Structures are given as C-alpha cells and as structure tokens.
Amino acid sequence: MSIFDDMAHTWDDKPDREERTRVVAARLREVLDFDGVEAGLEYGCGTGQLSFALADVLPHCLLVDTSLEMLKAAERGIAERALPWDTEWRNLAAQATDHPDDITDVLFCLQVLHHVDDLKTTVENMARALRPGGQVALMDLPKGSSGFHHGPGHDHADNPHLDGLDKEELEQLLRGAGFGDIAWHDNIELERETDDGKVPYSLFLVTARI
Numbered sequence: 001m002s003i004f005d006d007m008a009h010t011w012d013d014k015p016d017r018e019e020r021t022r023v024v025a026a027r028l029r030e031v032l033d034f035d036g037v038e039a040g041l042e043y044g045c046g047t048g049q050l051s052f053a054l055a056d057v058l059p060h061c062l063l064v065d066t067s068l069e070m071l072k073a074a075e076r077g078i079a080e081r082a083l084p085w086d087t088e089w090r091n092l093a094a095q096a097t098d099h100p101d102d103i104t105d106v107l108f109c110l111q112v113l114h115h116v117d118d119l120k121t122t123v124e125n126m127a128r129a130l131r132p133g134g135q136v137a138l139m140d141l142p143k144g145s146s147g148f149h150h151g152p153g154h155d156h157a158d159n160p161h162l163d164g165l166d167k168e169e170l171e172q173l174l175r176g177a178g179f180g181d182i183a184w185h186d187n188i189e190l191e192r193e194t195d196d197g198k199v200p201y202s203l204f205l206v207t208a209r210i
C-alpha cells in the first residue's frame with residue numbers, strides 16, 4: 001500500500017483540489033493544441049480529475065498510476081461518464097523495454113514527477129509514448145517548495161524530489177530525450193487548505209514537442 005492508496009478514497013473530497021483541476025485544465029487548453037488529438041495519456045492520474053476536466057477534447061485517454069486504489073477511483077469515474085477510456089497500473093520509470101511506443105498525441109502530468117526518482121527514464125518514456133509531433137505538458141513544484149510536504153505521512157522513500165524539481169535539470173532531460181519547442185509558461189498560482197488555513201503555492205508549467 002502506498003500513501004496514495006490510503007488517500008484515494010477521500011482525494012476528490014477536497015475543494016482546493018477541485019479548484020486546482022479547474023485552473024490547470026483551463027491553462028492546458030491555452031497552451032496545448034488539442035486540434036486533431038485522438039489520444040491522451042495522463043501519468044500519475046490519481047482519481048482522474050484532470051483528464052475528466054478535458055474529456056471533451058480527448059476522444060481517448062489512458063490513465064496511468066502506481067496506486068491501485070487511485071486507479072479504482074479513476075475507473076469508477078470513467079464508468080460514470082461512460083467514456084471509452086482505459087487505465088493502466090504502471091510506474092512512470094518502468095524499464096524502457098516494457099514501455100509502449102507511439103500511443104498518444106498529448107501527455108500530461110500534474111504534481112507527480114516530484115515523487116519519481118528516475119526522471120531520466122521517465123522523460124525518455126514520455127518521448128517514446130508520444131507519436132511524432134506529440135505534445136507534453138508537465139506541471140509540478142519548482143525546487144525550493146520545501147513547505148509543501150510535511151507530517152509523518154510524507155516520510156515515504158519514493159520521493160527524492162520532495163522539495164520540487166530543478167527546472168534546468170528537467171529541461172536538459174527533455175532535450176536529451178529528443179523534445180523541442182520547450183516553453184516555460186507563467187507559473188500556476190494556487191492555494192491549498194492546511195490545518196493553518198489557506199496556503200499559497202506555485203506550480204511550473206512546461207510544454208514541449210517530440
């Protein structure tokens with residue numbers, strides 16, 4: 001069981017997450033070109049909130065996560081909306097030989113990469129998963145976001161980038177995997193509910209094409 005299996009049952013109950021989904025989906029509509037997109041892929045989909053907010057521009061979407069409980073929630077969401085979508089239990093940094101090629105036109109990932117240790121393999125897998133000309137959008141905590149995770153529940157070992165990602169390092173990984181048209185957009189400014197009230201935080205948003 002991962003920390004996210006425990007959180008899956010109440011993940012969708014938090015209004016600040018709903019608001020984040022609304023804001024992020026609106027930004028993705030601005031920065032990605034959904035014309036002609038047939039298939040999407042969300043890595044670290046959680047309960048699927050973000051993909052569901054984009055369902056009208058994603059004829060098909062594959063929702064991928066390492067948490068089975070999150071995926072069960074995502075499957076319920078797919079069924080409720082009667083979407084012809086799929087889920088897959090997968091680690092982003094799975095061995096490259098195991099990773100499918102050319103399966104999507106657009107790939108996005110919200111607040112997931114800071115939980116992944118092998119970012120190089122992950123970014124290479126993103127490049128493999130995208131069809132030629134495909135677009136990626138990554139949204140995550142920038143390095144220095146040390147206040148975001150706290151408490152014993154966050155002592156899990158699979159999050160070496162817990163304080164956020166180094167943008168230069170990420171850009172180098174994107175270039176190394178063959179991505180071009182790399183664009184850093186304005187940060188996404190959000191608020192989250194904590195025991196001490198509402199706390200502001202920022203996510204970077206980078207897009208690129210393969």
Ligand SMILES: C[S@@+](CC[C@H](N)C(=O)[O-])C[C@H]1O[C@@H](n2cnc3c(N)ncnc32)[C@H](O)[C@@H]1O
Pocket residue numbers: 002004043044045046047049050064065066067070090091092093109110111112115116
């Ligand atoms: C902070 S949650 C974000 C969930 C969702 N993107 C959202 O914004 O609501 C991080 C998600 O990434 C998943 N995750 C963590 N490490 C992963 C990995 N290596 N591969 C795939 N998914 C992973 C977790 O199970 C969890 O659902």
